[in-house]
Amino acid sequence: GGGRRFGGGRFGGGNNNFFVGNDIGIIATNALGLNYSDKWGKKVNFTGSYFFNNTNNTLRQLTNRETIVNQGLSQFYEESLINNVENFNHRANARIEADLNEKNSLIITPSISFQTNRTFSDRDALTYASTGDSLSALRSTSNAETQAFNLANNLTYRYKFDKKGRTLSTDINTVWNNRDQFSDLLAASREYRRNTLDTTTQETDGLNRGFNYRINTTWTEPFGEKSIGTFGYQISNNKTRADQKTRVFNEENLPVLDTALSNEFDNKFITQRLRSGYAYTNNGWNINLNLDYQNARLDNEAFFPTEGVFRRDFNNILPSANINFRNRETGFSWRIRYRTDTDEPSVTELQNVVNNQNPLNLSVGNPTLGQSYNHNIFANIAKVNLEKSKTFFTFINYSATSNFIGNSTFVASQDTLINGEILLRPGGQISQPVNLDGNWRVRAFATYGMPIPKLKLQFNTNTRLGFNRTPGLINGDLNLNDNIELSQGITISSNISKNVDFSVSTTGTYTIVNSSLQANLDQNYYVQESNIRLYFSPNNGKLFVGNNVNNMLYSGLSEGFDQSVWLWNIEGGFRFAKNNKAELKVVVFDLLNQNNSISRTISDVAITDVFTNVLTRYGMLTFTYIIGNFKEPEPDNSPWNRGRPSGGRTW
Numbered sequence: 001g002g003g004r005r006f007g008g009g010r011f012g013g014g015n016n017n018f019f020v021g022n023d024i025g026i027i028a029t030n031a032l033g034l035n036y037s038d039k040w041g042k043k044v045n046f047t048g049s050y051f052f053n054n055t056n057n058t059l060r061q062l063t064n065r066e067t068i069v070n071q072g073l074s075q076f077y078e079e080s081l082i083n084n085v086e087n088f089n090h091r092a093n094a095r096i097e098a099d100l101n102e103k104n105s106l107i108i109t110p111s112i113s114f115q116t117n118r119t120f121s122d123r124d125a126l127t128y129a130s131t132g133d134s135l136s137a138l139r140s141t142s143n144a145e146t147q148a149f150n151l152a153n154n155l156t157y158r159y160k161f162d163k164k165g166r167t168l169s170t171d172i173n174t175v176w177n178n179r180d181q182f183s184d185l186l187a188a189s190r191e192y193r194r195n196t197l198d199t200t201t202q203e204t205d206g207l208n209r210g211f212n213y214r215i216n217t218t219w220t221e222p223f224g225e226k227s228i229g230t231f232g233y234q235i236s237n238n239k240t241r242a243d244q245k246t247r248v249f250n251e252e253n254l255p256v257l258d259t260a261l262s263n264e265f266d267n268k269f270i271t272q273r274l275r276s277g278y279a280y281t282n283n284g285w286n287i288n289l290n291l292d293y294q295n296a297r298l299d300n301e302a303f304f305p306t307e308g309v310f311r312r313d314f315n316n317i318l319p320s321a322n323i324n325f326r327n328r329e330t331g332f333s334w335r336i337r338y339r340t341d342t343d344e345p346s347v348t349e350l351q352n353v354v355n356n357q358n359p360l361n362l363s364v365g366n367p368t369l370g371q372s373y374n375h376n377i378f379a380n381i382a383k384v385n386l387e388k389s390k391t392f393f394t395f396i397n398y399s400a401t402s403n404f405i406g407n408s409t410f411v412a413s414q415d416t417l418i419n420g421e422i423l424l425r426p427g428g429q430i431s432q433p434v435n436l437d438g439n440w441r442v443r444a445f446a447t448y449g450m451p452i453p454k455l456k457l458q459f460n461t462n463t464r465l466g467f468n469r470t471p472g473l474i475n476g477d478l479n480l481n482d483n484i485e486l487s488q489g490i491t492i493s494s495n496i497s498k499n500v501d502f503s504v505s506t507t508g509t510y511t512i513v514n515s516s517l518q519a520n521l522d523q524n525y526y527v528q529e530s531n532i533r534l535y536f537s538p539n540n541g542k543l544f545v546g547n548n549v550n551n552m553l554y555s556g557l558s559e560g561f562d563q564s565v566w567l568w569n570i571e572g573g574f575r576f577a578k579n580n581k582a583e584l585k586v587v588v589f590d591l592l593n594q595n596n597s598i599s600r601t602i603s604d605v606a607i608t609d610v611f612t613n614v615l616t617r618y619g620m621l622t623f624t625y626i627i628g629n630f631k632e633p634e635p636d637n638s639p640w641n642r643g644r645p646s647g648g649r650t651w
Contacts, residue, residue, distance in 0.1 A: 024597060024612045025059030025083070048094040059083040064558040065608040067429065068517050069411050069474060074130045075427065077360070082122040090114045107156040115148040125360050127427035135427025138360045140187035150177045165222030172215050179208040187359050191425040198425065200359065201249040202258070208347070210240040218275070226282045232275040240267045240347045259305035260421035263353035268299040269344050284326045292318040294342065300350060300367050310367050316342060331384040338377050345369040345405060349433045354422055362418065362430035370435050372403045389458065394446035404439035407431045408473035409605050438471040438480060451495065460491040472604020477517060483602045484512040499537045506530040513602055523607050525556030525600060541580060545572040554598060558609045565594050581626040586619065593617040
């Protein structure tokens, strides 16, 4: 909410067992996966997979952040971070489907994973006042090694009664995990007003163990040919035990247990839910209405450094509705969706232990934290005319969260003791999650597309509006940070022939930032993204060339972040063999060597700009061969498809 990442050069992925994941920085990946599928007898289907991957991520990051302290005061933070993460991951999954007879079926999906992670960080940071005077500086290095284990299983049993539509199903999900981490920190921080130097040398052992289960029983009952009802009961328990011990080396270089950085903590979150629903389908109408009652109990117990018990009960009514209509003849459709949900705090947010990995930016949990409650309303209208290649789509989405889990941030103006033991120097800050009201957001989007027959072009325009209000506390004062986004885009694409394809597009986004604590805050910024794409394939598709030129213009960001970046990708190749089944292609990515990644994040009390290293210019040679016989599709000369390239082109 409020953050945007710009730039390119990162690969996406699908949701499957072989997905490595997405991250920032430059990543070297080695991966190996195996699939196995079999049929055991006539009633049991088995599929299984094993996946291993090793990644090495090198990250270099520059951060500029402005923290709004009060009506006339801001504080600035600059950081240079070098980070290296090496990760080894093993995953095994299986799925067993058994149709025991016509009425009984069973599905079992076990999974297991092991992970080893090694992280090194080198941080250089400075805080200074709005006058430009330096407050404090930091230089730190840290290492961490993590061993993690996860074992999960899901069992689904379904029974079909003689009456059509009447079923009984039970779903049992269990997850057991164990996470063991050892880390060290070496830090030196300087306070400029008195020219004092503090050093920290520490080691931390952290152990997190968790066991979660969820049992869900559902009964479906038909109310005729066009409607059906559902009734169910669900119980779940999220249980976690956290044990962290931190030892600080004294002047004699002996390790001493630091109780302010250590904690033993048990967390249980038990949820029970009664569910009821009704569904109706007829003549393009689909109506789903649901009403749930949920009781949740938060049960926390602290053992070290102090003992304490904290319990809270939450009772909520959770209604939801989904109504949509579609007319296939006219291409007109509309939908209204309303839903409610709750979000419980994580163990890290509940654990009352200080995290000092960055001594200038401390954080601590809050054992009194409660769950949040969210309302979401979505509505859209669409009109599609395939014969005339005209499309119209618009939607509006509104959501509001009560008991929002936000942050309370304290910025030290003088030496301050945290938990009676940790010294926070002037310019340093500490944040703690708290429950706040006043969080809401709204988004609106509209797009319209139409052909220009005389020029054999397709025209599309889209407009986007957004508003996000995030509450936060800064030194005890409530701040409402408003983020308003206005965006307009235009795209013109070709409809000439299957051998020539091009498009020109541009989208401008202007973001307005308002703060209730600083009415005169000027942090508005503008981003313009423009793209020119050309694909040409003469000689019946055997030869092909492609160009993709992208420009990112940034204006209004912090010093050194405003720039205009050109990203030019070029490719060429040829297809051969029978039916062009073989393809040899050369690609040069980022020909001008300008690729980068810039992001701005607007939180409750701060505005942060981040510059991250990404993969720049490289070349790639690929060979592809299609195995199998596929009939060449008949040409489609409709206005909707005319001129689009064939042969599996992907941009």
